[in-house]
Amino acid sequence: MLAPSGMTPPALKMLAVMITVTIWWITEAFPVSVTALMIPLMVHALGIMPFQEAIKESFGNTVIPFMIGVLGLSAAFTASGLGKRIAYRLLTLIGSSTTMIIGAYLWMSFLVCMFIDPLAVVAMMLPLALGLLKAIDAKPGNTNFGKALMMAIIFGAILGGSSTPAGASSNVITIAFLTKMNIKVSFFYWTLVAAPIALVSSSITWWLILKIFPPEIKSFPHLADILQLDLESMGKWTTKEKTTLIVFVSAITLWITSDLTGLPVAFVSLLILAGITLPVVGVFRTWKEIHIEWGGVILLVGGFVVGVAASKTGLASWLVEKGLAPMAALPKFLQPSAVVLLIATDSLGFSSFGTTASVNVPFIMAYAQHAGLPLLAMTMVAGIASSVHFILVTQSPSIVLPYTTGYFTFRDLAKIGVCVTLVSAVTITIGMIIAGMPAGTQLSAPVK
Numbered sequence: 033m034l035a036p037s038g039m040t041p042p043a044l045k046m047l048a049v050m051i052t053v054t055i056w057w058i059t060e061a062f063p064v065s066v067t068a069l070m071i072p073l074m075v076h077a078l079g080i081m082p083f084q085e086a087i088k089e090s091f092g093n094t095v096i097p098f099m100i101g102v103l104g105l106s107a108a109f110t111a112s113g114l115g116k117r118i119a120y121r122l123l124t125l126i127g128s129s130t131t132m133i134i135g136a137y138l139w140m141s142f143l144v145c146m147f148i149d150p151l152a153v154v155a156m157m158l159p160l161a162l163g164l165l166k167a168i169d170a171k172p173g174n175t176n177f178g179k180a181l182m183m184a185i186i187f188g189a190i191l192g193g194s195s196t197p198a199g200a201s202s203n204v205i206t207i208a209f210l211t212k213m214n215i216k217v218s219f220f221y222w223t224l225v226a227a228p229i230a231l232v233s234s235s236i237t238w239w240l241i242l243k244i245f246p247p248e249i250k251s252f253p254h255l256a257d258i259l260q261l262d263l264e265s266m267g268k269w270t271t272k273e274k275t276t277l278i279v280f281v282s283a284i285t286l287w288i289t290s291d292l293t294g295l296p297v298a299f300v301s302l303l304i305l306a307g308i309t310l311p312v313v314g315v316f317r318t319w320k321e322i323h324i325e326w327g328g329v330i331l332l333v334g335g336f337v338v339g340v341a342a343s344k345t346g347l348a349s350w351l352v353e354k355g356l357a358p359m360a361a362l363p364k365f366l367q368p369s370a371v372v373l374l375i376a377t378d379s380l381g382f383s384s385f386g387t388t389a390s391v392n393v394p395f396i397m398a399y400a401q402h403a404g405l406p407l408l409a410m411t412m413v414a415g416i417a418s419s420v421h422f423i424l425v426t427q428s429p430s431i432v433l434p435y436t437t438g439y440f441t442f443r444d445l446a447k448i449g450v451c452v453t454l455v456s457a458v459t460i461t462i463g464m465i466i467a468g469m470p471a472g473t474q475l476s477a478p479v480k
Contacts, residue, residue, distance in 0.1 A: 038354075043347040045078045050338060050347075050391070057387055064384065065327040068334025075341050089340045090333040094298040095208045101301020102198045103324045105283060106152035108308040108315040111323075112272040114280075115144065115156040117263070123160075124259045130177060130247040134184045135238050137161060141188030142234055146227070147198045147284055150189040150430040157185045158434060165439070168252065172438030177247040179444055182434045184241060186445075187422065187452060189430055191234045194416050195227040197297065198287065202389035205335050206415025209393050212340070215408055219287040219297050226416055229463035233420070236455050244448050272315045279307035335390025348398035356395070360403035367405055368413045368464050371396055372457040375414060376421040385428055389418035409464050420456040422449035 039047070049071065056067040072090060076083035109115045119140055126136045137157065145153040161181045170178045193199030197207055197219050203226075207217050286293065286300040308315045308322075316322050342348045359370050375396075379388040396414035400407045421427060425435045425442050434440070 042345040065330040071334040098298040101304040138184035138188035142192030145192035178439040180245040201386035202418035205389040339394035368461040372417040375417040385419040
């Protein structure tokens with residue numbers, strides 16, 4: 033097989049690998065995580081990269097222990113009951129208005145998902161929403177309030193997850209690729225840039241939810257009384273809840289202050305595992321009790337190998353030169369919007385945000401270098417964009433889980449999802465410009 037003009041034989045082999053694994057991911061011929069594990073095997077078998085190097089670039093990345101700690105914290109949040117207690121306590125304070133109730137579910141999902149895996153947050157919030165819908169006899173399929181409540185959980189969690197490195201696997205993958213380029217982005221810096229963007233997007237999304245799915249019910253006069261009874265039935269704070277709260281607050285503090293303390297974020301994540309398994313006061317007594325979704329961790333492994341191999345073989349540069357070059361003609365201030373819309377389109381076949389980032393981030397980095405665009409800004413745009421698309425139910429387990437309740441359809445999600453994706457394109461563009469994108473080759477920020 034002859035290589036296209038300008039493409040080296042190793043790049044052609046890597047293109048074949050990428051096409052193969054993309055088809056496997058889309059069709060789920062193998063489980064997504066198994067496909068990810070096939071990537072190191074294929075790049076070695078085809079002579080693209082030695083197996084030892086592929087393993088070093090993937091399993092040896094410090095992002096892996098960071099992700100394990102985040103998932104462990106997610107498991108503790110659910111198992112201890114802390115998430116449910118906090119949600120009920122906040123709901124008792126918001127009043128009886130359905131507008132405020134929908135907003136409360138959105139913002140609770142947003143805030144918790146800044147530091148907890150989106151799927152865990154959705155799984156935690158969903159029973160709370162279903163309990164409320166059951167209490168008012170709102171049946172699936174014929175209630176706008178039910179649709180609005182589900183959308184609030186989905187969009188709140190996903191947008192909140194884009195705010196911090198701990199909130200989404202796509203962010204973790206993006207930071208790992210930047211690190212390989214000797215660009216260090218701290219936990220605090222990512223949050224400083226991304227959180228305001230997500231806050232604005234979420235505020236507009238709240239408004240969109242209410243406009244597209246106007247609740248047929250205006251208020252629930254007795255909601256506070258029902259929630260108060262539920263809180264009383266939970267009893268006093270348990271030791272597990274207290275331990276989880278202490279570990280949670282400590283982890284956030286150490287992550288945000290990592291530049292000052294010098295403690296790597298992955299080091300802090302491993303401390304989380306120690307905290308939630310402490311003798312007597314810990315949430316878990318044995319390792320088997322910690323239900324970590326290892327599939328997400330394994331997906332990172334395959335993603336790292338794809339990115340490194342695509343760069344080293346020259347495939348990334350070739351695809352950018354041949355495929356993305358026309359996009360370089362756009363004014364610099366429109367580049368973030370173009371990237372967001374491009375990723376929203378090509379991610380329709382993927383079933384996770386981590387997969388989307390693994391495929392897109394390396395090529396956007398190569399595109400930024402080729403077109404002379406700010407590398408850090410464009411890479412962050414690609415990372416954030418990898419998790420802020422909501423057009424198909426199948427694009428994330430965080431969407432699939434609420435969909436199974438029957439309260440909304442594929443069409444319902446697409447109707448509002450397209451709107452929110454377009455909103456994200458605008459808010460990300462404005463946010464990056466404010467952060468300093470037009471200046472130099474990187475954002476004008478203290479990046480080491």
